[in-house]
Amino acid sequence: MKTIEVGTAVSDKPGRVRGRLDIGALPDGTPVEIPVEIVRGAGDGPVLWLHGCVHGNEYCGTYIIHELMRRLTPETLRGTVVALPVLNLTAFLKNQRMSPYEQFGGGDLNRCFPGRADGPVTEQMAYAIYTPLKKYATHLVDFHTAFTPDTRWALFSAPGGEVSEKAETMARAFGYRDTLPAPPDLLVGSAMTTAARDGIPTLIVEAGGIGPAFEISTVEDAAGRLQNVMRALGMLDGEVTKYGPFNYFTNFAWCCATKAGLFESTVKCGDTVTKGQTIGHYFDLFGIRTGEATAPQSGVVLAIHPGALMARGETLIHIGLNPREA
Amino acid sequence: MTIQDIRIGSAETSGPGVVTGRLKLADYPDGSPMATPVAIVTGKTAGQTLWLHGCVHGNEYCGTFIIHELLRSLDPAGMSGRVVALPALNITAFNKNQRMSPFEGYGGGDMNRCFPGVEGGPLTQQFAHAVYSELKKHAGLFVDFHTAMTPDVNWALYANYEGETGRMSRVLAKAWGYRDTLATPTDMLVGSAFMTAASQGIPSLIVEAGGKGSAFTREKVEDGAERLRNVMRAAGLLDGEITDYGPIADFERFDWVSAPRGGLFQPMVKCGDSIEVGTRLGRFFTIYGDDDGFAESPNKGTVLAIHPGPIMTNGETLVHIGLNPREQIQ
Numbered sequence: 001m002k003t004i005e006v007g008t009a010v011s012d013k014p015g016r017v018r019g020r021l022d023i024g025a026l027p028d029g030t031p032v033e034i035p036v037e038i039v040r041g042a043g044d045g046p047v048l049w050l051h052g053c054v055h056g057n058e059y060c061g062t063y064i065i066h067e068l069m070r071r072l073t074p075e076t077l078r079g080t081v082v083a084l085p086v087l088n089l090t091a092f093l094k095n096q097r098m099s100p101y102e103q104f105g106g107g108d109l110n111r112c113f114p115g116r117a118d119g120p121v122t123e124q125m126a127y128a129i130y131t132p133l134k135k136y137a138t139h140l141v142d143f144h145t146a147f148t149p150d151t152r153w154a155l156f157s158a159p160g161g162e163v164s165e166k167a168e169t170m171a172r173a174f175g176y177r178d179t180l181p182a183p184p185d186l187l188v189g190s191a192m193t194t195a196a197r198d199g200i201p202t203l204i205v206e207a208g209g210i211g212p213a214f215e216i217s218t219v220e221d222a223a224g225r226l227q228n229v230m231r232a233l234g235m236l237d238g239e240v241t242k243y244g245p246f247n248y249f250t251n252f253a254w255c256c257a258t259k260a261g262l263f264e265s266t267v268k269c270g271d272t273v274t275k276g277q278t279i280g281h282y283f284d285l286f287g288i289r290t291g292e293a294t295a296p297q298s299g300v301v302l303a304i305h306p307g308a309l310m311a312r313g314e315t316l317i318h319i320g321l322n323p324r325e326a
Numbered sequence: 327m328t329i330q331d332i333r334i335g336s337a338e339t340s341g342p343g344v345v346t347g348r349l350k351l352a353d354y355p356d357g358s359p360m361a362t363p364v365a366i367v368t369g370k371t372a373g374q375t376l377w378l379h380g381c382v383h384g385n386e387y388c389g390t391f392i393i394h395e396l397l398r399s400l401d402p403a404g405m406s407g408r409v410v411a412l413p414a415l416n417i418t419a420f421n422k423n424q425r426m427s428p429f430e431g432y433g434g435g436d437m438n439r440c441f442p443g444v445e446g447g448p449l450t451q452q453f454a455h456a457v458y459s460e461l462k463k464h465a466g467l468f469v470d471f472h473t474a475m476t477p478d479v480n481w482a483l484y485a486n487y488e489g490e491t492g493r494m495s496r497v498l499a500k501a502w503g504y505r506d507t508l509a510t511p512t513d514m515l516v517g518s519a520f521m522t523a524a525s526q527g528i529p530s531l532i533v534e535a536g537g538k539g540s541a542f543t544r545e546k547v548e549d550g551a552e553r554l555r556n557v558m559r560a561a562g563l564l565d566g567e568i569t570d571y572g573p574i575a576d577f578e579r580f581d582w583v584s585a586p587r588g589g590l591f592q593p594m595v596k597c598g599d600s601i602e603v604g605t606r607l608g609r610f611f612t613i614y615g616d617d618d619g620f621a622e623s624p625n626k627g628t629v630l631a632i633h634p635g636p637i638m639t640n641g642e643t644l645v646h647i648g649l650n651p652r653e654q655i656q
Contacts, residue, residue: 035613059636066615212634285363287394306540308387
């Protein structure tokens with residue numbers, strides 16, 4: 001049985017091991033070590049890599065991974081699950097998206113893959129994580145959130161060929177209706193796009209909102225869907241639940257606010273919007289309505305700004321474009 | 327009889343109607359003013375001046391929205407007295423979605439511990455001074471809006487002073503009508519706007535409604551505006567029958583419990599729940615997702631605020647408990 005070694009977590013036989021992966025160091029010398037758990041079954045099979053909190057305040061993914069890991073037993077598993085529930089640990093501790101130690105580099109970890117051993121803070125993190133990921137992972141699931149508890153969509157890598165087919169299998173087994181087959185030029189520097197280039201099929205799950213804005217029901221449901229992905233990959237026994245129909249998008253539009261003010265949205269995630277439709281209202285500091293926000297494109301709402309305040313340029317709405325039943 | 331005209335910052339009344347303006351609190355380094363919005367609604371006939379302010383803590387937007395909802399519903403022609411509203415008091419913190427001003431340096435940044443303020447003091451003391459000078463001059467009654475952490479926050483505090491100030495403060499609390507209400511002793515929350523105002527004879531109420539940031543609902547806002555109209559009816563600013571929302575608890579004190587440990591955290595109680603000593607408030611998990619024990623209540627009472635998780639550091643506010651109600655509330 002091939003040894004899988006991620007930081008101090010070393011798996012060379014069936015069972016569960018834990019350890020820490022060194023991804024950085026604080027000025028006082030304390031290493032930044034992120035948790036790693038490996039659960040390995042008796043038989044050979046895929047190596048499913050799961051990670052969450054690439055963006056530090058997207059805790060729902062951490063909770064989903066934890067819920068899944070509590071449900072798994074080595075005795076009923078084929079292959080291996082490698083779980084890193086908290087990637088961007090220094091951001092996680094601060095309840096913020098990016099590391100508080102990042103200075104001049106771009107702090108969005110999901111634009112830094114595959115990373116550089118001697119790059120800025122976040123690129124070094126990406127490098128430390130991506131090196132074992134590339135070495136061992138046969139499949140990747142990456143967890144994210146948007147703003148609000150009702151966020152519920154997925155992306156899979158679709159560069160064509162076998163990677164696309166495998167990634168689509170994962171997406172269909174996960175089964176969120178709103179799904180984007182991600183073209184290879186989208187989200188360059190993300191773990192998904194980078195892994196896909198290295199032949200590793202990837203699913204991104206967008207479930208729940210930042211900080212405490214998620215429900216335990218979402219966590220439990222998503223863990224169940226992950227088990228279904230594992231059945232589809234042959235890692236768990238049992239019949240694969242067939243979800244559908246799906247909305248497949250051709251792309252998404254990430255629309256920024258062109259006005260500022262107090263803001264109240266009038267749409268929810270999953271709603272269909274048409275270009276020009278009212279999606280929220282702006283108010284001034286005296287509570288007078290100063291205008292409305294309208295959908296800049298037609299499609300399905302993937303994420304919507306929760307208010308209560310909007311600065312110009314914040315992400316107003318994220319729209320899945322050209323939904324077609326699939 | 328009509329009311330005398332007043333001026334607060336650039337908001338200057340001229341008989342009945344609505345005027346708006348800005349009250350300067352301080353200067354930015356580039357010379358532009360840190361100025362907080364002021365709206366004044368003047369009724370047709372003389373009466374009390376009700377002072378409302380929100381976002382003393384910059385990210386407690388639910389209060390701003392409640393005040394706005396009220397302002398939109400008021401008709402000066404059908405009103406006595408006056409409403410002075412400062413819906414986004416700590417304006418620089420408000421813009422940054424944080425509790426305290428990002429420009430505060432070495433002073434204590436909790437504005438609700440800085441009243442009555444110091445003219446030449448640290449920044450937040452200067453904010454408090456600018457606001458309180460006007461409040462003291464104009465306010466006959468005062469309602470201050472706050473939030474805690476979660477959307478289900480639903481309680482109030484009134485200044486339990488001797489005599490008429492305390493009596494009228496309780497009238498405001500009854501008219502607002504949240505069951506979970508603290509009869510605030512005079513040694514508590516020193517430096518808050520409401521205890522400072524009450525110490526100078528202004529009947530005062532704090533409303534705690536909703537959670538910080540976007541953690542509140544439209545229903546909460548609309549309900550809050552209606553309760554404010556009920557306060558105005560009780561104070562004689564609006565006509566109409568006063569709604570009786572039922573008994574209020576009259577808690578004797580509260581217990582603000584800091585977390586004795588850290589971890590991933592999931593709450594197990596909601597605001598308004600009755601708890602005993604030892605009641606499980608929430609569960610902790612390790613970074614690997616293992617069960618790692620429970621947070622237990624150190625006191626018997628009613629949950630006023632609970633930490634929403636999902637992560638906890640030592641010393642964060644774990645739970646806020648209302649103690650020893652004088653009225654039977656269950």
